[in-house]
Amino acid sequence: AQKITQTQPGMFVQEKEAVTLDCTYDTSDPSYGLFWYKQPSSGEMIFLIYQGSYDQQNATEGRYSLNFQKARKSANLVISASQLGDSAMYFCAMRESYGSGNTGKLIFGQGTTLQVKP
Amino acid sequence: EPEVTQTPSHQVTQMGQEVILRCVPISNHLYFYWYRQILGQKVEFLVSFYNNEISEKSEIFDDQFSVERPDGSNFTLKIRSTKLEDSAMYFCASMLEDRDTEAFFGQGTRLTVV
Numbered sequence: 001a002q003k004i005t006q007t008q009p010g011m012f013v014q015e016k017e018a019v020t021l022d023c024t025y026d027t028s029d030p031s032y033g034l035f036w037y038k039q040p041s042s043g044e045m046i047f048l049i050y051q052g053s054y055d056q057q058n059a060t061e062g063r064y065s066l067n068f069q070k071a072r073k074s075a076n077l078v079i080s081a082s083q084l085g086d087s088a089m090y091f092c093a094m095r096e097s098y099g100s101g102n103t104g105k106l107i108f109g110q111g112t113t114l115q116v117k118p
Numbered sequence: 119e120p121e122v123t124q125t126p127s128h129q130v131t132q133m134g135q136e137v138i139l140r141c142v143p144i145s146n147h148l149y150f151y152w153y154r155q156i157l158g159q160k161v162e163f164l165v166s167f168y169n170n171e172i173s174e175k176s177e178i179f180d181d182q183f184s185v186e187r188p189d190g191s192n193f194t195l196k197i198r199s200t201k202l203e204d205s206a207m208y209f210c211a212s213m214l215e216d217r218d219t220e221a222f223f224g225q226g227t228r229l230t231v232v
Contacts, residue, residue, distance in 0.1 A: 033219065035220075035221070043207055043225070043228065044224075044225040044226060045161070045223035045226070047220050047221070047222070050220060052219070091160070093161075103149070103166040103168065103173040103174040104149055104213060104215075104221075105151060105174060106161075106163065106211075108161040108162070109160060110159075110160045111160055
């Protein structure tokens with residue numbers, strides 16, 4: 001069964017520094033997608049970045065990049081030049097593989113709370 | 119920019135009462151989902167919906183829950199007889215395709231059962 005693990009319950013980073021949030025996953029299927037979402041204190045889920053299992057290059061979106069290491073089954077989120085507004089909960093998620101009965105649902109990790117210090 | 123809209127943003131209900139949470143997915147999307155997040159915990163899948171029927175449901179989605187898309191735009195989650203443990207944030211999500219590179223989430227409905 002697919003599983004997502006985020007081992008860092010909480011992280012601190014100084015403003016303007018880079019931070020890496022860890023995510024490992026477990027799946028036996030060759031085709032899957034990996035997502036990162038940001039959840040501020042207001043509660044909404046904000047999509048940040050996506051990586052497909054067959055993508056050759058690491059995904060990047062502005063200050064967000066995904067360090068995808070397929071052999072290690074890790075998909076760490078790197079936030080460069082942290083801002084105070086980056087303080088939030090961050091979730092890694094995996095879309096399950098496709099086949100009979102699979103419907104594209106997301107499986108989420110436990111989340112990491114990031115606090116950016118001024 | 120298209121967005122998924124959920125109403126209400128917050129609902130307080132008495133234990134045992136029925137609640138209906140509403141979602142308006144992005145108009146051309148075909149795949150719809152409900153997720154639940156108990157306070158401080160991870161987001162859990164409840165149900166997926168495609169072609170006007172449930173395509174998958176989790177063990178959380180028992181007989182107290184139902185979903186429907188009554189008019190081709192709204193997508194609703196009904197909880198027939200709420201329990202205290204149903205208190206959570208409920209998220210609706212939609213995708214154009216099941217292999218879409220982004221699942222669009224609504225802003226959530228915070229349900230409080232008292």
